[in-house]
Amino acid sequence: MVEIYDVAVVGGGSAGLSAAIFTSRLGLSTIIITREIGGRALINSPYSRRSIENYPGFLSITGLELMSRFEQQARSYGANFVFAEVLKVWEDGNSIFHILTTRGEIESYTLILAFGETPKRLEVKDEEKYEGRGISYCAYCDLEECKGKVVAVVGFGERVLLSTSLLSRVAEKVYLIYWWGGIGEPIDLTRFLEDKKNVELITLSSVSEVKGSDRLESIIVQGPFGEAQREIKVDYLFIELGFEAKTDFLKGFVELDENGKVKTDRDCCTSRAGVFAAGDITDSRYKQIVISAGDGARAALSAYNHLQRKRGGTPLYTDIFALKKQRILERFED
Amino acid sequence: MVEIYDVAVVGGGSAGLSAAIFTSRLGLSTIIITREIGGRALINSPYSRRSIENYPGFLSITGLELMSRFEQQARSYGANFVFAEVLKVWEDGNSIFHILTTRGEIESYTLILAFGETPKRLEVKDEEKYEGRGISYCAYCDLEECKGKVVAVVGFGERVLLSTSLLSRVAEKVYLIYWWGGIGEPIDLTRFLEDKKNVELITLSSVSEVKGSDRLESIIVQGPFGEAQREIKVDYLFIELGFEAKTDFLKGFVELDENGKVKTDRDCCTSRAGVFAAGDITDSRYKQIVISAGDGARAALSAYNHLQRKRGGTPLYTDIFALKKQRILERFED
Numbered sequence: 141m142v143e144i145y146d147v148a149v150v151g152g153g154s155a156g157l158s159a160a161i162f163t164s165r166l167g168l169s170t171i172i173i174t175r176e177i178g179g180r181a182l183i184n185s186p187y188s189r190r191s192i193e194n195y196p197g198f199l200s201i202t203g204l205e206l207m208s209r210f211e212q213q214a215r216s217y218g219a220n221f222v223f224a225e226v227l228k229v230w231e232d233g234n235s236i237f238h239i240l241t242t243r244g245e246i247e248s249y250t251l252i253l254a255f256g257e258t259p260k261r262l263e264v265k266d267e268e269k270y271e272g273r274g275i276s277y278c279a280y281c282d283l284e285e286c287k288g289k290v291v292a293v294v295g296f297g298e299r300v301l302l303s304t305s306l307l308s309r310v311a312e313k314v315y316l317i318y319w320w321g322g323i324g325e326p327i328d329l330t331r332f333l334e335d336k337k338n339v340e341l342i343t344l345s346s347v348s349e350v351k352g353s354d355r356l357e358s359i360i361v362q363g364p365f366g367e368a369q370r371e372i373k374v375d376y377l378f379i380e381l382g383f384e385a386k387t388d389f390l391k392g393f394v395e396l397d398e399n400g401k402v403k404t405d406r407d408c409c410t411s412r413a414g415v416f417a418a419g420d421i422t423d424s425r426y427k428q429i430v431i432s433a434g435d436g437a438r439a440a441l442s443a444y445n446h447l448q449r450k451r452g453g454t455p456l457y458t459d460i461f462a463l464k465k466q467r468i469l470e471r472f473e474d
Numbered sequence: 475m476v477e478i479y480d481v482a483v484v485g486g487g488s489a490g491l492s493a494a495i496f497t498s499r500l501g502l503s504t505i506i507i508t509r510e511i512g513g514r515a516l517i518n519s520p521y522s523r524r525s526i527e528n529y530p531g532f533l534s535i536t537g538l539e540l541m542s543r544f545e546q547q548a549r550s551y552g553a554n555f556v557f558a559e560v561l562k563v564w565e566d567g568n569s570i571f572h573i574l575t576t577r578g579e580i581e582s583y584t585l586i587l588a589f590g591e592t593p594k595r596l597e598v599k600d601e602e603k604y605e606g607r608g609i610s611y612c613a614y615c616d617l618e619e620c621k622g623k624v625v626a627v628v629g630f631g632e633r634v635l636l637s638t639s640l641l642s643r644v645a646e647k648v649y650l651i652y653w654w655g656g657i658g659e660p661i662d663l664t665r666f667l668e669d670k671k672n673v674e675l676i677t678l679s680s681v682s683e684v685k686g687s688d689r690l691e692s693i694i695v696q697g698p699f700g701e702a703q704r705e706i707k708v709d710y711l712f713i714e715l716g717f718e719a720k721t722d723f724l725k726g727f728v729e730l731d732e733n734g735k736v737k738t739d740r741d742c743c744t745s746r747a748g749v750f751a752a753g754d755i756t757d758s759r760y761k762q763i764v765i766s767a768g769d770g771a772r773a774a775l776s777a778y779n780h781l782q783r784k785r786g787g788t789p790l791y792t793d794i795f796a797l798k799k800q801r802i803l804e805r806f807e808d
Contacts, residue, residue: 154530157530158530158764161528161530162528162762165527165528193499194495194496194499194771195531196488196491196492196495196543196544196547196767196770196771197529197531197532197535197540197543197544197547198531198543198547199543199546199547199550201531206531209530209531209532209533210530210531212533213530213531213532213533216533406740406758406759407759407760424740425740425741425772426741426771426772426775426776428496428768428771428775430492430764430767430768430770430771431768431769431771431772432768433530433764433767433768434762434764434765434766434767434768434769435765435768436530436764437528437530437760437762437764437765438759438760438765441760441762442760
C-alpha cells in the first residue's frame with residue numbers, strides 16, 4: 141500500500157525547509173520533494189561561500205551552512221526527503237494530492253508549494269544553444285574555467301556586482317554590462333570599480349545577440365533605444381537578470397498572478413483548499429530568507445489547521461479570547 | 475538640534491530587532507525604544523532557560539541567547555537603543571512622528587510598531603491588588619519563592635504545563651486548573667501527570683475569585699457553567715491565559731481590529747502612511763518567532779521604500795521584470 145503523507149512540501153529552500161520543520165514538529169508525516177537543498181539562499185551555487193548577514197540570529201553565515209542547519213532541523217523531527225523534480229500535480233476525488241516526480245508518484249493530504257524561482261534568461265536567439273557552452277547563470281560555478289579569459293556579465297543590482305567582483309579576480313578582462321533598467325539597490329559603481337582595473341563598465345546597455353559556432357564567441361551590446369551597437373568577443377557571458385517562477389504546470393490547479401506567482405493570502409493559503417505556498421514562488425512582495433522562513437512556518441500552521449479541521453481536532457492558535465468577552469461570559473453563565 | 479531618526483522601532487522582541495537589523499543594514503538611522511530585550515521569545519522571564527527548537531537555524535537555543543544574537547546583530551549595523559516605555563505617539567504637520575517616552579521625546583520619519591503583547595489577566599476582583607503578593611504571570615520569575623508552598627496554576631496549552639512542570643519540582647503541592655476553554659495544542663494530560671505526583675488536576679475549570687488580606691490566601695475554582703465551586707487555600711496563583719495587545723494609546727492613530735491588534739496588510743503597512751507594524755501586535759494570525767522576524771524584515775523594507783519614495787530614490791525590490799514584457803520592449807524600441 142502506498143503511504144499517504146500528511147504534508148508534501150515541494151521545494152528545499154528556506155521556505156520549504158522551514159515549513160517541514162514546523163509540520164514535522166507538529167507530528168505530521170512530511171515529505172520534501174526537491175532537486176537540491178538550499179534554493180536561493182545559496183545564491184548561485186551549491187558551493188557558494190558568500191555569507192549571509194541579515195538572517196536574524198547569525199552575524200554572518202554562508203548560505204550553505206544556514207541551509208544545512210535548516211535541513212538538519214527538519215530531519216531531526218522526522219521529515220523525509222526525495223531528491224526529484226516535480227512534473228505534475230493533481231487532486232483526486234478523495235481530496236488526495238498526487239505529485240508525479242521524476243522518481244515516481246507521491247500522495248499527500250496537503251501540499252505546500254515552496255520551490256522558489258529559477259534564473260531568468262535574456263531571451264535572445266541561440267541563448268539556450270550556448271548554455272553550458274559559454275553562457276552561464278552562475279559565476280561561482282564556472283569561476284575556475286574563466287582564468288585568463290575574456291568574459292562579460294550582464295545584469296543589475298548587487299548580484300551582478302558580486303559576479304563581476306569574483307570574475308575580475310581570475311579573468312583577464314571583464315565587461316560589466318550594467319542593465320539599462322538600472323533597477324536594484326542604490327549602488328556606487330565608481331567606487332566599486334576603483335580597485336578592479338580589468339573591468340570595463342558599459343552602462344545603460346543590454347545584450348541583444350549572442351554569436352558563435354560550437355561555443356559562444358561574441359555578443360552584441362546595445363543601449364536602451366537600440367543605439368550604440370557594439371560587438372564584443374568574449375569566452376563567457378554571465379547573465380544576472382534575477383529569477384522567475386516556473387509555474388506553468390500549476391496553471392488551472394491554483395490561481396497564479398500575471399507574473400506566474402502563486403496567489404496567496406496572508407496565512408499562505410492558495411486558491412485551492414489543502415494547498416499552501418510560501419517563499420519566492422508566491423506573490424508576496426519582499427524576498428528575504430527570514431521572510432521565506434516565516435511564511436514557511438505560516439504555510440505549515442495553515443496545513444496543520446486544515447488537517448485538524450478535516451479530522452475533527454482542534455486547530456492550533458485558535459484564540460478563545462479573540463471571541464468577544466461577552467460571548468465567553470454568555471457561555472460561562474448559560 | 476534634535477536628531478530626527480529615519481526609523482523608530484517600538485519594541486525589542488523578535489519583530490522589532492529583526493526590523494532594526496534590516497533598516498540599519500540599509501543605512502537608515504534607527505532607534506529601538508523598548509522596556510527590555512527579547513519580548514515573548516523569553517516566554518516568561520528575562521532569564522528563561524526554556525529552549526526554542528523551532529526557530530530555523532538552531533536545533534535548540536534559549537530565548538535569551540537567540541534574542542541576544544538579534545540584538546547584537548542590530549547593534550553591529552549601528553541601531554541605537556533607548557530603554558523606556560512609550561506613552562504617546564503622534565504625527566505633526568511635517569509628517570514627522572513624535573514618540574513621547576518615559577525618557578523624553580523621540581522624533582522619526584517612519585515608525586515601526588513591534589511591541590508585542592502583555593500577559594492577560596483573569597479579570598476578577600482584587601487581581602491587581604494581589605499581583606506581586608501571591609498572584610504572578612511568571613512561574614520562572616517566582617520559582618524560588620515557591621519552595622515547599624502550595625500553589626495553583628490556571629490556564630491552558632503548553633504554557634500552563636510548562637509552568638506546572640517547573641513548579642511541581644519545588645512546590646509541596648500544585649493545583650493545575652486546566653482552563654475550561656481547553657484550547658491550545660493537543661495535549662495528553664494523563665501522560666503529562668504520570669511523574670508529577672504532587673500535581674492535582676482540575677479540568678474544565680477556572681478561577682472566579684481571589685481572596686486574602688495583605689496577601690493572596692485562597693482561590694475559588696468553578697466549572698464552565700458555574701457549578702462545582704470550591705475554595706482552595708494557596709500561597710501562589712500563576713495565571714497563564716496568554717497575552718494581549720496593549721494598544722489603547724494607538725486608538726485614532728492607526729486602525730485597530732476588534733481585539734485591539736494593529737491592522738496590517740501583507741507588507742506590514744498600517745492604515746497610516748509611514749507607520750508599519752510587525753509581530754504579535756498585529757492582526758496576523760500565527761505567532762512564532764520566525765514569523766515575527768520575517769514580518770519585521772517586511773516592515774523594515776516597507777519603511778525603506780516609503781522613505782525612498784519621499785526622497786526621490788529608487789525603492790528596493792522593484793522588479794522591472796514584473797512589468798509586462800511588452801512594456802519593456804516598447805521602451806527599448808522607442
